[in-house]
Amino acid sequence: MAVLSRPLPLEIWMKIVELHKSDKHTLRALSRCCRSLAPLCQRILFNDLRIPRLYPSWPSDRAYALARLEDAFTQSPHLAAFVRSVFYVIEDEDGENTSVHWILGQLKHLTDAEVHYVPKELNTRLDWGALDMRLCSSIMHVIQSPNLRCLTLTRIKNMPSSLFRILASSLAILTLDDVEVEEESSSSCLPDSEVASGPVQSRIPQIKHLYFYDRDTAERGSRGVLCSRPFIFDFKELGFLHISWGNERESALAKELMKTASKLKGASFQVDSPLKTTAGVAQAILDYCLDDLTVLTFGLSHRMPTSQRPVDNDPFLGLAEEFQLLSGRNKVKFLSIHFHIPSGHLNGLTFCLSRLDDAIADAFPHLEHFDLQIWVYFLRMRGRKLAFDLEALADEWTDRNRLQFQKSCRIPGLRFDCRVHILDA
Structure with missing residues (x-):
């Protein structure tokens, strides 16, 4: 086997890292064996964070993934600063899951956030007003990230309308799939202190890509995010x-x-x-x-x-x-x-x-x-x-x-x- 007479320059190693962006195993190995490359490898490895749904067949998988994340962020707090994109599926049990609350709270530099609810029964949505206050605060922390460019929300009802009025002005890509709001006066999950502590909106977000899907449900009170006039987005x-079409309202x-x-x-x-x-x-x-x-x-x-x-x-x-x-x-x-x-x-x-x-x-x-x-x-x-x-x-x-x-x-x-x-x- 050939042996290099001189070590490779750091710039070449950095190009090697870039070429292996999709190979997580190689990046982990490089981050452990080369101190100089560790930050670059970690930045790629932790750029996208997924907190997936709970599968009944493998209930321990999600708990194990959360435990590893919590341990990694505790041992090396700088890793949370590398996260730019989060994909989170809300589970009914997450109200009592302090690991989820803590992990979401560490994400302070997000540009892309997806918050989903996968219903266990057809045509049901997550009731925001019934969520644990700690989980509400953690999700709001993610949604209101000051540098957010892309936001996806699916199957949530009774979200406070004020939440959408204090989103980052940098928001450009918005996906709302069966999301319904209510006025703050009837919201049970958004105290005044939370509204006051939200970011001050310097300008209304200029949306360049809109994905808006409205599903027909029997319980619908017909109060969508885009019902307000003037629109809360530019x-x-x-x-x-990308939008639903077919009935009079759509x-x-x-x-x-x-x-x-x-x-x-x-x-x-x-x-x-x-x-x-x-x-x-x-x-x-x-x-x-x-x-x-x-x-x-x-x-x-x-x-x-x-x-x-x-x-x-x-x-x-x-x-x-x-x-x-x-x-x-x-x-x-x-x-x-x-x-x-x-x-x-x-x-x-x-x-x-x-x-x-x-x-x-x-x-x-x-x-x-x-x-x-x-x-x-x-x-x-x-x-x-x-x-x-x-x-x-x-x-x-x-x-x-x-x-x-x-x-x-x-x-x-x-x-x-x-x-x-x-x-x-």
């Missing part, structure tokens, strides 16, 4: 909008945001039920003169949220007709359509795709990239083995659906991606 610089909010955003370059509309339609999308694009819109995405779900059946059987939920309204009056270069359907509906969808092909070919003369993804939910009996290969079946279905787009594939220079994914329902 959307004039909004470049990408469509009205989407139109208002489209009207406010004068620099919109991309829009994604999610229709989460076959009881809804895409009707009105094209007219909104035309009404608000979105001439710079070059990216257009649609998510169409045929998974039934209730026992009701849709009135008609249009697999495109009105999308082909919307494309006809846009015909030749747009500059869209990237088009993406995602279908979510039960396996029994796939043949019907495939049979109709040629109609969608005609609409796309006529509507988008500037199209450069068309992406079609079909997510098929395959229901099988628990414990029963399938008599066929799901991967091979997905390949076969992909080829069959790809062949339906003969006309749009003749658009000069078009890149067409098509894929069928099969998932267990």
Whole structure:
């Protein structure tokens, strides 16, 4: 084995570290064997922090991970300063988990925060007002980080509206998935001292990317974060909008945001039920003169949220007709359509795709990239083995659906991606 006559310069070692960013085992080894490289390795290793959900099959995994983090931050407090991104899934037991409270409290230099709640029952959200005060304070400490650029919140109700009025002015990317607020006067989890101690907002955050999904729930009091007027965020610089569409409330909010955003370059509309339609999308694009819109995405779900059946059987939920309204009056270069359907509906969808092909070919003369993804939910009996290969079946279905787009594939220079994914329902 060759031996170096002289040690490598530190700059070369630093480049080696950069090349191994994704190799956690190598970085840990380097940080232990080379004191000079330890800070750089640790900065990469602790840049992203995950506090995952509790899995009943492996309950000790989360507790072990939390214990290791608490020990690391206690032994070497500087490690917490390296954390820039946190991903945290709230568990019902976290109100009494002082390790979670303490770890979140050490994170003072965050630029990216994700706080999720994964419900154990369908269509339920976490009640912020019922949370332990210590856990509320820890989460607020994360959300109100002074240098935060990206914030994601999912499935939380009764959050204090004042919390969103004191977010960092640097916030640019915001994801709100089924998040509901209440006024401070009725909030049981936000004392006046917490409001007063929050950061002073130098300016309203200018949101450049907004992901806003509103799920239909029976208990909804219709008090979303974006219900206040004027908006508590500045959307004039909004470049990408990802939003629910289909019922009157969803469509009205989407139109208002489209009207406010004068620099919109991309829009994604999610229709989460076959009881809804895409009707009105094209007219909104035309009404608000979105001439710079070059990216257009649609998510169409045929998974039934209730026992009701849709009135008609249009697999495109009105999308082909919307494309006809846009015909030749747009500059869209990237088009993406995602279908979510039960396996029994796939043949019907495939049979109709040629109609969608005609609409796309006529509507988008500037199209450069068309992406079609079909997510098929395959229901099988628990414990029963399938008599066929799901991967091979997905390949076969992909080829069959790809062949339906003969006309749009003749658009000069078009890149067409098509894929069928099969998932267990």
